[in-house]
Amino acid sequence: MIEIDDVTVQFGGVLGLNALTANLAEPVTGLVGPNGAGKTTLINVLSGFVQPTKGRVRVDGRDLKDIPIRKRAAFGLRRTFQNEQIVENLTAGDNVAAVLDNVPTDGQPRRLLIDKALDFVGLLARRDTPGRDLNAYQRRMLEIARATAGLPRLIMMDEPGAGLAQHESEHLRDVIKAIHGYCGAQVLLVDHDVDLISATCTATLVLDFGSPIAYGPTPNVLADPKVRAAYLGVLEEDAT
Amino acid sequence: MPISTARLPLRAIAVCAGALLALYFLPAALSDYWLRALISVTALTVASLSVSLLFAQLGMVSLAQYGLLGVGGWFALRISHGLGVPFELALLTGGIAAALVGLVIGLPALRMRGLYLAIVTLMMAGAIQVLISAFGFPDGGSGILGKSTGTRMMMARPLLAQNDEAYLRYAIVIAGLCYLLVLAHVRGRPGRAWAMIRRSEVCALAGGVDITAYKVRAFALSGFLAGIAGGLLAGGVGQLDASAFPASQSIMLFALTIVGGAYSWLGPIVAGLLLRAFPALLNDFRIDGNIATMIFGLGLLHALITAPRGVAGQLADLVRTVRRLVGGKRKAES
Numbered sequence: 001m002i003e004i005d006d007v008t009v010q011f012g013g014v015l016g017l018n019a020l021t022a023n024l025a026e027p028v029t030g031l032v033g034p035n036g037a038g039k040t041t042l043i044n045v046l047s048g049f050v051q052p053t054k055g056r057v058r059v060d061g062r063d064l065k066d067i068p069i070r071k072r073a074a075f076g077l078r079r080t081f082q083n084e085q086i087v088e089n090l091t092a093g094d095n096v097a098a099v100l101d102n103v104p105t106d107g108q109p110r111r112l113l114i115d116k117a118l119d120f121v122g123l124l125a126r127r128d129t130p131g132r133d134l135n136a137y138q139r140r141m142l143e144i145a146r147a148t149a150g151l152p153r154l155i156m157m158d159e160p161g162a163g164l165a166q167h168e169s170e171h172l173r174d175v176i177k178a179i180h181g182y183c184g185a186q187v188l189l190v191d192h193d194v195d196l197i198s199a200t201c202t203a204t205l206v207l208d209f210g211s212p213i214a215y216g217p218t219p220n221v222l223a224d225p226k227v228r229a230a231y232l233g234v235l236e237e238d239a240t
Numbered sequence: 241m242p243i244s245t246a247r248l249p250l251r252a253i254a255v256c257a258g259a260l261l262a263l264y265f266l267p268a269a270l271s272d273y274w275l276r277a278l279i280s281v282t283a284l285t286v287a288s289l290s291v292s293l294l295f296a297q298l299g300m301v302s303l304a305q306y307g308l309l310g311v312g313g314w315f316a317l318r319i320s321h322g323l324g325v326p327f328e329l330a331l332l333t334g335g336i337a338a339a340l341v342g343l344v345i346g347l348p349a350l351r352m353r354g355l356y357l358a359i360v361t362l363m364m365a366g367a368i369q370v371l372i373s374a375f376g377f378p379d380g381g382s383g384i385l386g387k388s389t390g391t392r393m394m395m396a397r398p399l400l401a402q403n404d405e406a407y408l409r410y411a412i413v414i415a416g417l418c419y420l421l422v423l424a425h426v427r428g429r430p431g432r433a434w435a436m437i438r439r440s441e442v443c444a445l446a447g448g449v450d451i452t453a454y455k456v457r458a459f460a461l462s463g464f465l466a467g468i469a470g471g472l473l474a475g476g477v478g479q480l481d482a483s484a485f486p487a488s489q490s491i492m493l494f495a496l497t498i499v500g501g502a503y504s505w506l507g508p509i510v511a512g513l514l515l516r517a518f519p520a521l522l523n524d525f526r527i528d529g530n531i532a533t534m535i536f537g538l539g540l541l542h543a544l545i546t547a548p549r550g551v552a553g554q555l556a557d558l559v560r561t562v563r564r565l566v567g568g569k570r571k572a573e574s
């Protein structure tokens with residue numbers, strides 16, 4: 001459960017988020033909007049990289065102001081990045097271990113948790129492969145594995161589908177659908193691929209210029225004329 | 241990774257056995273001059289390891305590490321002369337003292353990196369140089385500074401290693417332990433945290449890494465190694481020269497660590513050899529040892545331009561090429 005209460009983020013003269021208020025309760029929520037709408041900024045506020053100029057954010061009832069950045073992963077706030085951030089010098093297994101080092105593990109053996117996380121995204125066979133030898137798709141999957149290890153509460157994904165081939169996005173879609181059932185975490189998914197959003201997200205929030213222009217069940221939101229206007233050709237193209 | 245994370249193969253055991261034999265027989269075959277040179281080489285290998293740890297793990301440039309050798313040497317001498325403790329305890333005290341100073345030197349690293357960090361650490365090296373040349377090294381005198389007015393006393397060597405031959409073996413074993421200490425860190429939790437920090441700070445933060453704690457820890461460990469190196473040097477010579485720890489030596493140590501190869505376990509050994517054995521070799525051929533500095537400059541240029549993994553990296557490439565050639569020949573024969 002994400003409660004965003006009147007959050008404004010100002011970068012000098014630019015508004016990243018403009019008095020945004022929203023309660024996101026669905027297990028898999030979509031977050032869409034044109035480039036520069038504030039999607040990444042919202043994820044950054046939740047993960048602590050950006051301090052809101054005004055307003056407050058709560059996750060599962062905890063005010064995030066009380067949780068310093070480096071404790072947020074342990075609290076259960078996890079994310080993937082628009083520009084992939086896996087560690088090339090560590091093996092896939094050690095990439096997961098590097099996160100498990102800093103988050104609660106429920107007393108389960110680490111080796112098991114690492115294998116489980118890699119298996120979940122289909123990378124178990126790559127456990128001992130150095131990050132530098134993984135392709136773009138495997139890197140995104142490894143980021144998801146890192147995010148699912150060790151009791152996550154909220155997993156935020158910033159455009160995980162960008163630049164993937166057809167069969168890769170299909171696998172990504174299956175993995176995203178499975179996350180909530182697999183580890184119980186809520187998922188916040190940012191992506192431009194409307195098919196991916198409609199296939200995985202029960203509810204969707206649309207941002208434009210840092211403000212919400214629509215929120216509700218995904219099919220209704222995507223059919224909203226205001227949303228189609230904001231997206232201009234993007235959705236039209238998609239409809240045909 | 242500076243140290244490959246491959247599993248220990250059987251071959252490694254054979255290499256260890258070979259190393260033990262060499263450790264036993266080699267020192268016996270060396271002249272006094274070369275024994276002493278190799279003792280310094282061993283100490284400087286540990287010093288270079290301390291530089292490569294920071295550089296390879298975190299990409300941080302510390303130009304204060306040779307100064308920390310001085311700090312470690314000072315405390316080791318002071319404790320040894322003042323309390324007459326066993327060498328090991330003096331060595332450890334030197335390491336811990338240098339770790340604490342190294343930690344302080346690392347504090348700016350929490351805020352800055354790259355050229356700025358290099359400059360700040362170089363200034364610290366300058367401060368250490370000033371203190372050391374003002375107060376000198378303890379040599380058995382009284383008072384806090386331990387300076388004697390009469391004859392300078394030698395530092396007591398380890399019970400097990402009274403002569404040069406035994407001391408070289410002893411120093412090599414200590415250097416081996418230092419490598420193991422680094423290996424344990426690199427392959428464990430700190431190594432993973434450092435790798436995340438090196439990737440990017442957002443990557444580390446998103447993974448819950450306590451960036452401050454792990455940066456401080458790297459500087460403390462690096463300082464500890466430098467301190468151990470200083471203590472080994474003090475034990476080797478018996479006393480230390482107050483003019484031997486200028487800030488410029490820290491730059492030299494850093495440069496040669498890059499030339500040697502900061503990302504390889506072999507690199508610090510190459511750097512140690514370049515720092516001491518190379519000038520000694522020139523000396524053997526009656527060539528001015530200062531020429532070494534010029535050659536080092538060229539070597540650094542070469543490393544920066546063509547061989548970012550240093551001499552160690554080139555050696556690895558060479559081995560691979562030879563192996564391929566030999567393997568190719570075998571295939572052709574069969």
Ligand SMILES: Nc1ncnc2c1ncn2[C@@H]1O[C@H](COP(=O)(O)OP(=O)(O)O)[C@@H](O)[C@H]1O
Binds near residue numbers: 014016035041
């Ligand atoms: N660190 C920053 N400094 C200045 N402006 C920023 C920063 N991050 C984002 N912005 C601006 O905030 C707005 C929202 O950006 P962002 O959240 O990245 O959009 P998107 O929805 O494409 O992810 C954009 O106008 C962007 O230029």
Ligand SMILES: [Mg+2]
Binds near residue numbers: 039040041082158
């Ligand atoms: Mg974005």
